[in-house]
Structure formats: structure tokens, C-alpha cells
Amino acid sequence: MSNYSKYQEILRKIADVQYASAVLNWDQETYMPSKGAEYRAQQLSTLAGIAHELSTTKELGDLLELLKNDDSLGEKEKRNIKESLKKYIDNKKYSTEFVQQLSKTISEAFQAWQKAKAENNFLLYAPYLEKLVKLKRDECCILGFESHPYDALLDQYEPGAKTTDLEVLFADVRIQLVDFVKQIASKPQNQESFMFTHYNKQKQWDFGMDLLKQIGYDFDAGRQDVSSHPFTTNFCSEDVRVTTRINENDLSEMIWSCIHEGGHGLYEQGLPSSEYGLPSGEYISLGIHESQSRLWENNVGRGLPYWKANYKKLQEIFPDNLQNISVVDFYKAMNIVKPSLIRTSADELTYHFHVLIRFEIEKALIEGTIEVKDLPSYWNSKYKEYLGINVPSDTQGVLQDIHWSHGSFGYFPTYSLGSFYAAQFYAQAKKEIINLESEIENGNMSLLLNWLRSKVHIHGKFYSAEELCIQITGEKLNFKYFMDYAKNKYSKLYDL
Amino acid sequence: MSNYSKYQEILRKIADVQYASAVLNWDQETYMPSKGAEYRAQQLSTLAGIAHELSTTKELGDLLELLKNDDSLGEKEKRNIKESLKKYIDNKKYSTEFVQQLSKTISEAFQAWQKAKAENNFLLYAPYLEKLVKLKRDECCILGFESHPYDALLDQYEPGAKTTDLEVLFADVRIQLVDFVKQIASKPQNQESFMFTHYNKQKQWDFGMDLLKQIGYDFDAGRQDVSSHPFTTNFCSEDVRVTTRINENDLSEMIWSCIHEGGHGLYEQGLPSSEYGLPSGEYISLGIHESQSRLWENNVGRGLPYWKANYKKLQEIFPDNLQNISVVDFYKAMNIVKPSLIRTSADELTYHFHVLIRFEIEKALIEGTIEVKDLPSYWNSKYKEYLGINVPSDTQGVLQDIHWSHGSFGYFPTYSLGSFYAAQFYAQAKKEIINLESEIENGNMSLLLNWLRSKVHIHGKFYSAEELCIQITGEKLNFKYFMDYAKNKYSKLYDL
Numbered sequence: 001m002s003n004y005s006k007y008q009e010i011l012r013k014i015a016d017v018q019y020a021s022a023v024l025n026w027d028q029e030t031y032m033p034s035k036g037a038e039y040r041a042q043q044l045s046t047l048a049g050i051a052h053e054l055s056t057t058k059e060l061g062d063l064l065e066l067l068k069n070d071d072s073l074g075e076k077e078k079r080n081i082k083e084s085l086k087k088y089i090d091n092k093k094y095s096t097e098f099v100q101q102l103s104k105t106i107s108e109a110f111q112a113w114q115k116a117k118a119e120n121n122f123l124l125y126a127p128y129l130e131k132l133v134k135l136k137r138d139e140c141c142i143l144g145f146e147s148h149p150y151d152a153l154l155d156q157y158e159p160g161a162k163t164t165d166l167e168v169l170f171a172d173v174r175i176q177l178v179d180f181v182k183q184i185a186s187k188p189q190n191q192e193s194f195m196f197t198h199y200n201k202q203k204q205w206d207f208g209m210d211l212l213k214q215i216g217y218d219f220d221a222g223r224q225d226v227s228s229h230p231f232t233t234n235f236c237s238e239d240v241r242v243t244t245r246i247n248e249n250d251l252s253e254m255i256w257s258c259i260h261e262g263g264h265g266l267y268e269q270g271l272p273s274s275e276y277g278l279p280s281g282e283y284i285s286l287g288i289h290e291s292q293s294r295l296w297e298n299n300v301g302r303g304l305p306y307w308k309a310n311y312k313k314l315q316e317i318f319p320d321n322l323q324n325i326s327v328v329d330f331y332k333a334m335n336i337v338k339p340s341l342i343r344t345s346a347d348e349l350t351y352h353f354h355v356l357i358r359f360e361i362e363k364a365l366i367e368g369t370i371e372v373k374d375l376p377s378y379w380n381s382k383y384k385e386y387l388g389i390n391v392p393s394d395t396q397g398v399l400q401d402i403h404w405s406h407g408s409f410g411y412f413p414t415y416s417l418g419s420f421y422a423a424q425f426y427a428q429a430k431k432e433i434i435n436l437e438s439e440i441e442n443g444n445m446s447l448l449l450n451w452l453r454s455k456v457h458i459h460g461k462f463y464s465a466e467e468l469c470i471q472i473t474g475e476k477l478n479f480k481y482f483m484d485y486a487k488n489k490y491s492k493l494y495d496l
Numbered sequence: 497m498s499n500y501s502k503y504q505e506i507l508r509k510i511a512d513v514q515y516a517s518a519v520l521n522w523d524q525e526t527y528m529p530s531k532g533a534e535y536r537a538q539q540l541s542t543l544a545g546i547a548h549e550l551s552t553t554k555e556l557g558d559l560l561e562l563l564k565n566d567d568s569l570g571e572k573e574k575r576n577i578k579e580s581l582k583k584y585i586d587n588k589k590y591s592t593e594f595v596q597q598l599s600k601t602i603s604e605a606f607q608a609w610q611k612a613k614a615e616n617n618f619l620l621y622a623p624y625l626e627k628l629v630k631l632k633r634d635e636c637c638i639l640g641f642e643s644h645p646y647d648a649l650l651d652q653y654e655p656g657a658k659t660t661d662l663e664v665l666f667a668d669v670r671i672q673l674v675d676f677v678k679q680i681a682s683k684p685q686n687q688e689s690f691m692f693t694h695y696n697k698q699k700q701w702d703f704g705m706d707l708l709k710q711i712g713y714d715f716d717a718g719r720q721d722v723s724s725h726p727f728t729t730n731f732c733s734e735d736v737r738v739t740t741r742i743n744e745n746d747l748s749e750m751i752w753s754c755i756h757e758g759g760h761g762l763y764e765q766g767l768p769s770s771e772y773g774l775p776s777g778e779y780i781s782l783g784i785h786e787s788q789s790r791l792w793e794n795n796v797g798r799g800l801p802y803w804k805a806n807y808k809k810l811q812e813i814f815p816d817n818l819q820n821i822s823v824v825d826f827y828k829a830m831n832i833v834k835p836s837l838i839r840t841s842a843d844e845l846t847y848h849f850h851v852l853i854r855f856e857i858e859k860a861l862i863e864g865t866i867e868v869k870d871l872p873s874y875w876n877s878k879y880k881e882y883l884g885i886n887v888p889s890d891t892q893g894v895l896q897d898i899h900w901s902h903g904s905f906g907y908f909p910t911y912s913l914g915s916f917y918a919a920q921f922y923a924q925a926k927k928e929i930i931n932l933e934s935e936i937e938n939g940n941m942s943l944l945l946n947w948l949r950s951k952v953h954i955h956g957k958f959y960s961a962e963e964l965c966i967q968i969t970g971e972k973l974n975f976k977y978f979m980d981y982a983k984n985k986y987s988k989l990y991d992l
Binding site for chain 2: 033045
């Protein structure tokens with residue numbers, strides 16, 4: 001067996017264990033009975049420990065050192081070795097004990113977060129979150145960093161991203177968006193009350209399933225279930241699962257989560273199955289992952305052509321709610337801009353203030369300038385400052401998101417990066433695909449999907465996020481595309 | 497840390513990996529999309545390999561050797577060491593390659609069996625089953641045996657059981673039961689056509705869930721889902737899952753699978769949670785496991801007191817089907833004795849002919865006196881011989897059961913053992929629990945459950961099956977209890 005084949009075999013074994021963990025996680029968040037939580041945490045911790053051991057063997061290290069200098073390898077293979085070596089070096093920095101402790105704390109914190117959110121009691125969650133923040137601060141030191149400890153965490157989700165760059169980006173965003181949102185606020189608000197009438201759960205579910213099918217999500221290689229926080233996970237590129245949530249008094253929750261998670265799912269289903277377990281079979285970064293979900297959710301799903309394709313059907317399913325609402329009124333209601341409490345149901349513009357707040361809080365937590373006990377009041381003051389609103393309960397405030405309970409610090413900024421990449425990619429798609437939006441209007445999403453398949457999905461991790469962006473659009477990430485998209489769309493919507 | 501604590505830690509880690517596999521298996525049979533099958537097989541194979549490696553380390557072997565002679569241990573701890581040492585010695589006989597090959601072949605065979613059964617095409621399954629039978633014959637040699645190779649397989653499910661003993665038992669069974677079933681056949685048959693009218697799926701599901709709750713199944717520590725072949729699995733004693741199937745044109749399928757799997761589930765939920773991963777937290781044997789499901793299914797669930805408790809409700813749910821049927825008519829219909837094709841829907845008496853046939857086939861396959869290609873015709877001739885019926889299709893014949901696709905040879909005999917243990921245990925319960933059957937008639941199942949908890953569940957694997965049987969009833973397994981039960985019940989039902 002060649003060294004490269006040996007390397008492939010080891011990576012695939014590691015993937016087997018990690019995807020097994022993913023199945024256990026999926027089950028934990030969808031179907032697991034409550035009493036199963038304690039031993040599930042232990043099982044996940046054991047698997048994490050085993051994956052870590054397999055990822056840090058001398059055998060793998062030696063192989064990677066040999067392959068690093070093997071000029072007979074092709075470009076894809078070289079790229080795989082480079083990525084795997086970086087990961088190996090990072091993994092070697094962790095002790096098995098640390099990995100297991102982190103995994104166990106995460107499982108416990110997740111359970112505590114669920115309970116705390118349900119009971120609106122931050123104190124139930126705080127001790128677990130404190131443990132997690134402590135572990136995450138330790139992790140920054142374990143991984144090492146040049147200028148800011150938070151860089152070490154960012155790099156896990158968005159390789160190469162730097163805190164200082166994000167500070168510049170978010171400052172630009174804030175200045176330009178704040179101004180634009182103020183202009184919108186000075187205009188009369190569009191009608192949206194019909195979105196909050198009663199929409200039958202099962203009918204919503206069926207409609208969402210149709211939306212997933214329409215964008216090309218393959219149900220022989222995936223499924224949708226219900227969970228309290230929608231997510232996408234995969235156990236290979238032929239078993240990619242999404243979840244949704246349904247609010248009978250708010251139609252939009254299900255619609256956005258379906259299209260958003262569907263976009264993530266299409267990326268995972270589009271990764272080359274034969275590259276299972278290798279970097280060439282993996283997504284590039286969370287920012288690029290999010291670009292795929294946001295492109296479908298915002299650039300496509302919140303657009304008028306998309307609703308020209310789908311509104312008639314929706315109206316037929318819910319005649320009592322929608323019979324007197326035109327497709328344009330519906331489109332306007334889907335795009336109301338106004339400050340709100342919950343990130344996942346925010347409009348496309350104020351959404352980025354939610355991310356900004358979490359970015360600032362995470363930085364402060366990791367720097368140690370605030371502590372977990374200060375979180376609720378700090379959170380609430382930020383919402384007052386940036387969104388001008390009072391937070392009535394922690395359930396609608398600091399407890400709303402699952403991420404911290406998963407130990408995911410450094411993750412939130414990728415949401416904004418994703419939207420900005422999406423705007424840039426979609427602008428390019430419109431240039432390259434003839435009649436893109438009239439095809440969408442006819443319910444034909446396959447041109448866009450095929451474009452994304454060939455431009456993004458099929459390449460796995462062959463390019464970095466920056467390389468991919470240049471490859472597709474001819475330039476690095478440029479915030480201008482998002483602002484152009486926003487100004488063009490919302491100037492019409494609000495008659496600016 | 498004491499040696500015993502080290503031993504506990506190792507066993508719990510092995511259990512974590514094995515229970516993770518169980519989650520992947522559960523998912524495979526309930527929710528996994530079809531394209532996920534290939535990599536799932538690989539993931540299960542990897543986990544099986546890891547569990548095998550962990551189960552056969554020198555560290556564990558040395559610990560067990562030390563602990564074997566540790567007189568300071570209590571009785572429970574000594575028993576655990578004895579059981580673990582036996583398992584360790586058996587495990588050491590397998591190579592990791594063999595274990596992985598077996599696991600992968602099983603996953604593939606399962607997929608092939610599903611397809612073959614759906615399409616009534618044995619040939620789709622045959623090549624995989626051939627591989628499996630070959631591996632199973634190898635396994636007998638790997639494990640070793642004294643008088644018959646099949647003993648090696650039996651021992652995995654029913655420790656200590658011998659082929660020669662089963663031959664004697666099944667001969668006794670056949671002679672006594674054949675005669676009794678012939679007597680029944682000479683009598684007029686009871687009415688049952690109303691069982692096969694249309695019963696709404698959702699209403700059946702809801703009723704089945706109520707039956708599970710009534711017998712004491714804890715839904716905070718378990719759940720029910722749908723699968724093509726009902727089964728029970730567990731990932732700890734606080735996450736025990738059952739599945740059922742629902743036939744809209746045969747009410748009994750759902751009812752029997754709910755009560756049967758519920759009985760298995762109660763055993764698993766009753767095992768001491770603190771003994772996770774240790775023999776003291778495990779079931780004794782499949783025969784004892786089956787005694788728990790059969791006791792609830794047959795001795796309780798097919799009895800008149802049970803239906804006096806539940807029939808009124810059922811009648812209210814399905815008035816069109818049952819309004820003119822009395823509880824006694826219903827009870828009679830639930831207990832029709834007649835030869836049939838499908839084991840899982842057979843009556844309590846002819847059921848054992850189905851097991852007998854599989855026992856004879858398995859013996860012959862393992863001995864090598866028949867081959868996989870001969871299976872359909874051999875199967876059909878046996879059904880003609882013992883049950884007097886023609887098998888119209890392989891789907892209703894040799895393809896009906898999941899077991900062989902799981903590599904489970906030596907498993908079927910435990911079904912009959914379970915029924916016989918159940919009859920013996922239930923006879924004892926009636927002696928010890930005052931007014932047992934009138935309590936059941938009032939819907940109070942807790943006296944019986946508590947009795948089973950204290951007599952069977954709580955002990956884990958502390959006793960062997962034989963020891964447990966003596967402990968509870970004062971004697972070894974005695975077929976007489978089953979025949980007494982059968983004669984007493986069916987003589988009344990058929991006016992013999």
C-alpha cells in the first residue's frame with residue numbers, strides 16, 4: 001500500500017468515528033429521551049477521545065512528514081496533505097484529557113441550556129457556561145496566537161480570519177448599515193400582520209418539504225426533522241440531514257429555516273462522495289458554508305422571483321390567511337426591516353447587528369474583560385445600544401442561541417461573512433447565468449444549483465475561502481457587493 | 497485507582513463504543529436515507545473494530561487475571577470478573593480483521609435483505625447470506641466447541657445452551673404440541689374476520705402508546721418509532737427504544753409488537769443504571785430477555801383479564817369495527833390457533849413450529865449439509881412438513897425474518913426458551929401476587945412489574961439463566977409449565 005493510501009485509510013477511520021459522534025449528536029437534538037442525556041454525554045466524550053487519539057498518532061505524523069515532501073503527488077493530494085498536516089499539528093497541541101473534558105462539558109452545557117431557556121433561568125446554565133469559557137480561554141493558549149487570543153478560536157471556523165480584520169469589517173458594516181437602516185426607519189412600514197395569523201403545522205411542514213425538493217435537496221441522501229434550533233449535519237455526503245422548527249403563529253420561521261438549512265444541505269450533498277474523510281471531501285470554512293445557506297435564503301428566497309414561483313401554491317394551502325394578499329405584498333412582508341430580539345428571525349440588514357453584538361461579547365469573554373455572570377446585563381445593554389430595544393427575558397436574550405452551549409466561540413462572525421460572500425457570489429451568478437431570475441420565477445432552480453456545484457461544492461477544500469472568492473468573482477471578499485444588493489433591493493421596497 | 501475501578505473504567509469505555517454502534521444501528525433501521533447505507537456500513541465496521549481492540553488489550557487481560565484471584569471483592573464484583581473474563585477469552589479468539597469483515601458483511605446483508613424482501617427476490621440476498629454463513633462457520637471453529645459447531649453460536653445468545661439439549665426439548669415440544677394442536681384443529685374455528693377490517697394507522701399508534709404506558713414503560717427513558725421489523729435496543733438503561741409496525745388491515749400486528757417489545761423494554765429499563773457497561777448492568781441471556789417480552793405479550797396480553805381492562809377503550813376508538821363484538825369474542829379472536837406463514841404473527845402454540853424449522857435449518861447450514869442456494873426449497877418443504885402449508889413467495893417465506901441478515905445464527909431457539917421460561921415465571925407470579933389477575937383486569941400492571949423488577953431485572957447478570965429460574969421457581973426450566981398453561985387456556989377456548 002502506498003503512503004498516500006495509508007494516509008487515506010487513517011483519515012477515513014477518523015471520519016468514521018467523528019461521523020458516529022455526529023449521529024449521536026443529531027439523535028440527541030431530535031429524538032433522544034430526556035433521561036438518556038447523562039450517558040450520551042459520556043459516550044460522546046469517549047468517541048471524541050478516540051477520534052483525538054487516532055488523529056494524533058505518531059504513525060499519522062510520520063506519514064504526513066513523508067508525504068509533505070512527496071513531489072509525485074498531484075495538486076489535490078498535495079493540498080490534502082497540507083490541510084491534514086495543519087490539523088495534525090493543531091490536534092497534537094491538545095491532550096486527550098482536554099478533549100474529553102471539553103466534549104463532556106459541552107454535552108452537559110447543552111442540556112443545561114435547554115432547561116435554562118425553557119425556564120427563562122440563566123442561573124441554571126451559568127455554571128456550565130463558566131466551565132466552558134474557562135476551557136475556551138485555555139484552548140486559546142493551547143493553540144497559540146499572534147495578536148489576539150480570539151484569533152485561535154476564529155481560525156477553527158474560518159481558517160486565516162483575524163480579529164483585527166473583523167473589527168475593521170464590522171466597523172465598516174456598522175457605519176454603512178446603521179445609516180441605511182435609519183433611512184428605512186424614516187419611511188412608513190409595510191404590512192405584515194397576516195404573517196402572524198394561524199398557520200397549520202402539518203401544512204407548513206408539507207410546504208417546507210416541497211421547497212426543499214424544489215431547490216434540489218436529495219431526500220434519498222438526506223431527511224428533515226424537527227429540533228428546537230434548526231441545524232444541518234452530515235454523516236457522509238450521501239446522508240445529509242436538516243432540521244427545522246415550526247411556529248404556528250409565524251409562517252416565516254419555518255420558511256427561512258427550511259431554505260437556509262437546505263442551502264447548507266445542498267453544499268454537503270454536493271461535496272464529492274468519493275473523497276469521504278479527506279479535506280477534498282470537506283467544506284472550506286463556515287463562512288463559505290454560510291454563503292451557501294444565505295445565498296438560497298436571502299438572495300434567492302427573499303427575492304420577488306422566488307415568490308412569483310411559489311406564492312400561488314402557498315396561497316392555495318392557506319386561503320384564509322392569504323387570499324387577499326398579493327405576491328408583492330407578501331414579498332414586502334417577507335422583507336420588513338426593523339430591530340428585533342431574535343437573531344434567527346431578524347431581517348437581512350439588522351441581522352448583522354446581532355452578529356456584531358455576539359462578536360463583541362465573545363471577544364470580551366475570551367479577553368476576560370467580562371465574566372459569565374455579567375452576561376445578561378451586558379447583553380441587554382448592547383441590544384439597547386445597537387438595536388435600540390429592551391430585552392424582556394433572558395430566553396429572548398442571552399439564552400436564545402445554542403452556540404455557546406456547544407462550545408462554539410468564534411463561530412458567529414462567519415454568519416456575516418457568509419452573507420457578504422453570498423452577495424458577491426450571487427452578483428457573479430447573475431452575470432454568468434442567462435435569465436437566472438426569470439428561470440427562478442419559473443421554479444427552475446437547477447441552473448443556479450449546477451453553477452454552485454461546479455463553482456463551489458465540487459472543489460471540497462481545494463481552495464481557501466479567499467482563493468475561492470477570487471477564483472469565482474475575480475476579487476477578494478468585498479463588502480461593496482452586499483451594500484449594493486441591500487441598497488438596490490431596499491430602496492425599491494421602501495421607496496427611498 | 498483500584499484494579500476494580502480500572503476494570504470498570506475500561507468496560508464503560510467499551511460500552512460507550514458499543515452503544516454508539518447501537519445508536520447507528522437504530523438510526524439505520526428507522527430514519528437513515530437509503531443512500532447513507534454504504535458509509536454507514538463502514539462506520540459500523542470501524543466502531544466494531546475499535547470495540548474489539550478495546551476488549552482485547554493486554555491491559556484488560558492482565559487486570560482480569562489479577563482480579564480473578566482477588567478475594568477482597570464482593571460477590572457481585574466476583575461475578576462481574578468471571579463474566580468479563582469469559583468474554584475476554586472469547587474475544588481474544590477473534591482477529592480485528594474478522595470482526596470488521598463480519599460487521600461490514602452484516603451491514604451489506606441487511607441492505608440486501610431489505611431490497612430482496614421488498615422485491616420478493618431471494619437471489620439479491622443470496623450472495624451476501626453466503627458470505628455470512630461462511631463467516632459463521634469460520635466463527636464456530638474460531639470459538640471452538642465440544643460436540644456440535646452450532647453450540648459455539650448458541651452460547652453467544654444463551655450461555656451454556658447445547659444443541660443436543662435443544663434437540664431433546666424440541667422433540668418433546670413437537671410431540672406434545674402436535675398432538676394438542678391436532679385436537680384444536682378438529683374443533684370449529686372461532687370468528688376473527690373483524691380483526692382484518694380497516695383500522696386507522698394513527699389511532700392504532702395512539703392506542704399502542706397507551707398500552708406501553710399502562711405496563712409501565714417510561715417514555716422519559718425511551719421512545720417508540722416505526723421500523724419494518726420491530727425491535728428493542730438500548731444505549732443505557734435510561735435510553736431504551738422500541739419500534740413497532742402498523743398494518744391497517746390487521747389490528748393484531750401493532751398490538752403484539754407493542755406489548756412484546758414493551759416487555760423487552762421494561763427489562764432494559766429495569767437494569768440497574770449505575771452498573772452501566774458491567775455484567776451486573778446487563779441482561780442474562782436472550783432466553784431470559786424473551787421471557788420478559790413473552791410474559792407480557794402472551795401470559796398477560798393474550799389473556800382475558802388484560803382485555804377486560806383495555807377492550808372498552810379499543811371499542812370506543814374503533815366503533816365501526818368492534819361495536820358488535822364482545823370482549824370474549826375479541827379474546828377468542830386474539831387466540832385463534834391455526835398454521836400460518838409468518839412467525840411474528842403466529843399464535844402462541846404453532847409459533848414453536850416456526851422456531852423449530854429455523855433451528856433445523858441453522859443446524860444444517862452450519863453443519864454444511866445444506867447451502868444457501870438450497871434455502872428457499874428447503875424452507876418451503878419444512879413448512880409443508882410441519883405446518884402443512886404451501887409458501888406462496890419467498891417474501892412470506894425464507895426472507896421474512898431479519899435475523900440472518902444481522903448474522904444472528906443460534907438466536908431463534910431463544911424465542912421458544914423465552915416462552916417456556918415465561919410460562920414458568922408467570923405461574924410463580926400468580927402464586928406470589930395476591931389477586932394478580934383481578935389487578936390486571938383493573939388495569940393495574942404495577943404489581944407484576946414490581947415483581948419482575950425485584951425477581952429478574954435488578955439482578956443484571958448476577959445469576960445464570962438456570963440459576964435465576966431455580967431462584968425464582970425452585971426448579972430448572974420445565975416444559976410442563978408451558979403445556980399446562982396451553983392446555984388450561986386452549987381447552988376452554990376450544991371446548992376440548
